Amino acid sequence: MCFTSAMWRRVLLGSSYFDFMTSILVTGGAGYIGCHTVRELARSGYHPISLDNLSEGHREAVLEGDLATGDLSDEALLESIFQDQPVDAVMHFASRCYVRESMENPRLYYEQNVGNALVLLRVMLSHGVKKFILSSTCATYGNPERVPIDETHPQNPINSYGESKLFIERMLKHYDRAYGLRSVSLRYFNAAGASLDAQLGESHHPETHLIPRILKVAKGELEKLQIFGDDYPTHDGSCIRDYIHVLDLASAHIAAYRWLSEGQGSEVFNLGTGQGHSVKQVVTAAGQITEQEIPVEVSPGRAGDPPQLVANPRRANQLLGWWPKYSDLETMISTAWAWEQKRRY
Numbered sequence: 001m002c003f004t005s006a007m008w009r010r011v012l013l014g015s016s017y018f019d020f021m022t023s024i025l026v027t028g029g030a031g032y033i034g035c036h037t038v039r040e041l042a043r044s045g046y047h048p049i050s051l052d053n054l055s056e057g058h059r060e061a062v063l064e065g066d067l068a069t070g071d072l073s074d075e076a077l078l079e080s081i082f083q084d085q086p087v088d089a090v091m092h093f094a095s096r097c098y099v100r101e102s103m104e105n106p107r108l109y110y111e112q113n114v115g116n117a118l119v120l121l122r123v124m125l126s127h128g129v130k131k132f133i134l135s136s137t138c139a140t141y142g143n144p145e146r147v148p149i150d151e152t153h154p155q156n157p158i159n160s161y162g163e164s165k166l167f168i169e170r171m172l173k174h175y176d177r178a179y180g181l182r183s184v185s186l187r188y189f190n191a192a193g194a195s196l197d198a199q200l201g202e203s204h205h206p207e208t209h210l211i212p213r214i215l216k217v218a219k220g221e222l223e224k225l226q227i228f229g230d231d232y233p234t235h236d237g238s239c240i241r242d243y244i245h246v247l248d249l250a251s252a253h254i255a256a257y258r259w260l261s262e263g264q265g266s267e268v269f270n271l272g273t274g275q276g277h278s279v280k281q282v283v284t285a286a287g288q289i290t291e292q293e294i295p296v297e298v299s300p301g302r303a304g305d306p307p308q309l310v311a312n313p314r315r316a317n318q319l320l321g322w323w324p325k326y327s328d329l330e331t332m333i334s335t336a337w338a339w340e341q342k343r344r345y
Contacts, residue, residue: 021047023085024257027072027120028093029065030057032202033135033191037091037250039064039200044254049085051077052094060345061200072116075123082127089131089260090124091253092117095164098208099139102161103303113164117171125179131260132172132183133253138242138270138309140166140187147276148242148312151187151268158306169268176266184256189242189272189311191249193332194339201339202246211243211333214283215340218292225294227279229301232308238279239301240308242272245326245335255320269320272311273327282329289333 024041028034029050034057038048042064050062053071066085070077072094081087095113096102102109124132139162140155157163172183192211194201202212216222230237252271259267277285287294316322326332 021045022088023047023049025049025051025081025085025087025090026093027051027090028057028095028135030054030059030061030067031093032204033188033246033249034091034093035061035063035200036195036246037093037253038062039195040247040250040254041065046254046257049081049087051081056204058203058345061203063199073112073119075119078120078123082123082129087127087129089133089257090120090129091133091135091257092120093135095135097137097161099159099161099305100208100302102159102164106160109160109164110167113161114167114171117168121171121175121181125175125181130179130181131257132181133256133260134165134168134172134183134185136165136169136185136187136268137162138187138189138272138311140169141309143306144308147308148272148274148310149270150312151270151315159303172266182260182264183266184259185268186249186252186256187268187270188249189244189270189309191246192243192336193245193247193326194335195247196326196335198335198338198342199344201336201343203343203345210241210279210282211286211336212340214286214294215290215333215337217294218286218290218337219340223295224297225283227283227296227298228305230280230298232301234278234307236278236280239305240276240278240310242274242276242310243282243327243329243332244272244324245332247326248324251325252316252320252322255316255322259320267319269316269322270311270313271316272313273324274311274313276308276310277329282333285329286333286337289330290337
């Protein structure tokens with residue numbers, strides 16, 4: 001296990017270091033959404049403790065708080081963190097999250113996503129920590145029966161990724177009733193963008209998400225953009241998604257923590273804008289922002305990809321007081337473009 005310099009500040013300053021700060025464990029805190037949330041937690045006056053095995057996260061992305069390196073399945077490691085630090089809540093980002101991979105290797109998703117969540121919840125309860133915020137997904141809905149999608153929409157996932165997240169959501173309902181563990185499940189739509197100062201951004205190897213792949217074409221790192229399917233029942237034949245800026249996702253996690261800290265009950269919330277953009281619309285916008293031509297090659301659609309996913313975010317607006325600030329398409333692409341041009345990791 002490895003700790004950053006923030007833990008040495010605790011040693012130097014003694015226990016008073018935590019007198020004025022609430023500690024929150026962030027699993028997957030070195031990942032794309034996790035690292036932005038860690039930074040916003042620190043800026044909001046909390047003390048984030050990131051746990052990440054760095055298989056996909058990046059040590060350089062953890063700009064605030066402490067970093068413990070290790071795997072979520074390591075129960076002894078989790079025990080040492082909860083024993084050493086006065087954790088008040090857990091924000092759980094660490095998971096496998098690729099639709100295609102989940103269809104090809106479902107066992108990996110049930111073992112890591114569901115199995116590791118069980119380990120984490122067990123250790124939390126043994127230490128009396130009963131606030132839990134889940135990074136969930138719109139993939140729990142499957143093919144939508146109606147659009148925009150609200151939280152009452154039936155959940156019938158069509159891929160193992162979405163089903164693994166739905167399993168955890170269902171577990172949390174029973175953990176609330178049986179053990180008093182209160183939770184907020186945040187069903188993301190499509191995360192996009194980067195920090196406003198270009199210090200943090202999306203960095204996967206290989207990269208599978210649409211906007212960073214478009215920008216790699218704009219940079220000349222990819223010859224052309226592969227679009228999966230142009231015969232969907234949408235206005236231009238390409239898939240439609242609701243894109244939400246990563247900073248807006250981060251602020252929603254802080255709002256969810258405050259919701260639980262005020263004594264409110266377990267809830268689920270969609271995180272989106274209520275507006276969808278097709279793949280072809282995103283390509284056109286990126287070409288205009290980067291002032292580069294984006295050559296496109298169309299391939300067959302992928303198994304497990306619904307034609308359209310658009311959120312109804314009204315519940316989060318009304319109950320959490322959360323509203324997206326940065327989720328217009330221009331801001332999402334332009335911040336991601338600035339990150340791509342000066343990426344740190």
